Amino acid sequence: MAAAPEPGEPEERKSVKLLGFLDVENTPCARHSILYGSLGSAVAGFGHFLFTSRIRRSCDVGVGGFILVTLGCWFHCRYNYAKQRIQERIAREEIKKKILYEGTHLDPERKHNGSSSN
Amino acid sequence: MAHAAQVGLQDATSPIMEELIIFHDHALMIIFLICFLVLYALFLTLTTKLTNTSISDAQEMETVWTILPAIILVLIALPSLRILYMTDEVNDPSFTIKSIGHQWYWTYEYTDYGGLIFNSYMLPPLFLEPGDLRLLDVDNRVVLPVEAPVRMMITSQDVLHSWAVPTLGLKTDAIPGRLNQTTFTATRPGVYYGQCSEICGANHSFMPIVLELIPLKIFEMGPVFTL
Numbered sequence: 001m002a003a004a005p006e007p008g009e010p011e012e013r014k015s016v017k018l019l020g021f022l023d024v025e026n027t028p029c030a031r032h033s034i035l036y037g038s039l040g041s042a043v044a045g046f047g048h049f050l051f052t053s054r055i056r057r058s059c060d061v062g063v064g065g066f067i068l069v070t071l072g073c074w075f076h077c078r079y080n081y082a083k084q085r086i087q088e089r090i091a092r093e094e095i096k097k098k099i100l101y102e103g104t105h106l107d108p109e110r111k112h113n114g115s116s117s118n
Numbered sequence: 119m120a121h122a123a124q125v126g127l128q129d130a131t132s133p134i135m136e137e138l139i140i141f142h143d144h145a146l147m148i149i150f151l152i153c154f155l156v157l158y159a160l161f162l163t164l165t166t167k168l169t170n171t172s173i174s175d176a177q178e179m180e181t182v183w184t185i186l187p188a189i190i191l192v193l194i195a196l197p198s199l200r201i202l203y204m205t206d207e208v209n210d211p212s213f214t215i216k217s218i219g220h221q222w223y224w225t226y227e228y229t230d231y232g233g234l235i236f237n238s239y240m241l242p243p244l245f246l247e248p249g250d251l252r253l254l255d256v257d258n259r260v261v262l263p264v265e266a267p268v269r270m271m272i273t274s275q276d277v278l279h280s281w282a283v284p285t286l287g288l289k290t291d292a293i294p295g296r297l298n299q300t301t302f303t304a305t306r307p308g309v310y311y312g313q314c315s316e317i318c319g320a321n322h323s324f325m326p327i328v329l330e331l332i333p334l335k336i337f338e339m340g341p342v343f344t345l
Contacts, residue, residue: 018150019150019153019154021146021149021150022146022147022149022150023126027143027146027147028143030143030147033147063154063155063158066154067151067154067155070147070151071151074147078140078144082140
């Protein structure tokens, strides 16, 4: 998607597109969700077959399990990813502010130390 | 800019575009799962030995295939509406530029500081220097500061045009007699390309947009005003 990576930047992984459009390598959380979905599908389908010996119905359960487990993992991972991004943004802003205001009267640490000594 | 045969979105240069990429990934995962389900249903249909042609009642299945698509649409609509309202947030722009579409070039007005007005024509192939991009580079770029909210006022002098820069997640129609507004905050410096996105005549494909985003400190020194 991007130009060639600059020195020091992590290289973009070769894209693996499921069904021709879902790039699981370069989409955050996609590979993780698909893998867990496949595992869930195999466990659900095989488990159902062990209990019932019905092949077709077990395949249906496997497909249903794949969809549900993939969706569940996807939402869980994306929620954590969003939280992480917000934390990264807050940290970046705070570092910028610290660099700008350190040693000045606007330094929040100075204000905090001043109020705690009073 | 996009590389050859690129199908996916370009890397984001603004927070809105980052959100759009995240939403795109989310929608694509849902689409993938629906496609997977449909392919499986197709496989079952093609491989079944059942030949019952007198099925007339399937209440449970009809309930499921009514409720489930509604749930899926809600799952897609909620993040979509969130981004839609995010793009309309008022963020106190520090800089305003007017962009006027013509057949077939753009005019930019920097009226905040003096009255700088210039045209931006595509560089004809004969005038390209080594390293220039064919059909994308222009004679005068739009120079803007990074990490400062910028307001673009977009209009047209003749027919419909559209001012689009994919990496910033921007596309705004230029309509004669109407002033449209879009705002953005670029997060990294660089040169970013876009193309007119509304059919406007013979040379519609030959009126690109080039933004040159530079650090605010350098922008304030005034390089853009020394044309």
